[in-house]
Amino acid sequence: MKPKVCGLMNIGRIMRPIDKWIVQHVQMSDAETVALVGPSDHRNVYKELVDMEWLSVNMYDYDPQRACNDIVTADVVFDIELKEDLIINFACEKMWPLGNIYKGREFILVGDNEHHNGDCNPINNNKDLIKQNELTEVWSFNQIKRWGNTKHFMVYGCN
């Protein structure tokens, strides 16, 4: 069936570089609880993480069209308070920096420089992510080419 909204595709267990990078870093973390924010078409990451028996994993997405049993339909900036030890944000370019709200947590932060008209917070480099989320320690970072001249920027650290 053709998906009615973007972000509902399931491409099985084929891991894209960005997903692989995230999963590798979660394995390095001491976190017992993980929040996946705005996973869109990165649901493979969820599938990988729920297989890790020591982890409790929750997904959050504000789009009611993406609602399903394993996702909490909520805006994590305005509606609810995240409790998880590790917050993985797949859509930093679309929201207020979560590190500005949540302190003493681990973060895996992903953002892009597409400058889409729905982006309030385009991410132009890893420093943007570190600074705006007030990370005090950065353990790893990366950037991955997307289409055109756009890139995903990725940082793992804590505040």
Next chain:
Amino acid sequence: MLSDGTLQNTEDFLARLDPEIKLNLFTFKWGDKYGHDYVNRLYHSLKQHCSVPFTFTCITDNPEGIQREIGLLDYNQIGPDSWRVYPQNQIFTREKLCLFDLDIPGTKGWIDLDVLIHGDITEMVSRDFEKPTFILNHWNMGNKNSFKWFGKGSDCHVNSSFVFWQDAQWLFDYTDVNQQKLFFTYKSLDKYLYYQHWRTDRLAFWEEGLVDNFNFSDPPHIEREDVKITLFNTSHIIIQGMDIEAYELDETKGMWPYEYWTNYETN
């Protein structure tokens, strides 16, 4: 009461309100996009199509040419100082929300200048408004891709051009408390309302068929039966570089809206 042609501050405006009048209407005019003729014509369209006694006040930075029957409130002092710090491209037209914070009796409404009222709105404005009532863009919600980009943040099916309420203090308070995050996140008022308050069912909307959009309905540019209010918003067409034949009210010469509009007096 006739205006003396000078801009009032909010305190004086509230003090002079006639408590016997239970319908207080507003419009906003700042900058030079629209002339005073838009304000005057809107007022006369309301006189023609609303049989409930009402006041009409223009919140403006320039009272020149606005008729004396229309109240004048100073645009530059309305709302909290902290909101004025944010650039205009962050929750553009946030000034409208400041009206929710004013202690005005009865029913309140604001109407944008790029709106043509061409049917009787007495029933619409005489309702009990449990929630603030906005326009839902029914004309583009039936498309198969209408909600496709919700998650990307580029959808918007709420329009704030014709809004009525009785008590919506909560909406001002919510905005004020969350101002830093909200102004950062949303470029326009409509998008803010859509993503925060339509999504959570906090708003009410006019029923389909009462409000139409001259430029966006399919087919566009025709007069539809039973429609009372037609929108002529074009700013997002320009901003997004959309390839759409769109008109402001004063550009509709030779088409049906122009006759209505120019028949409303300007002085």
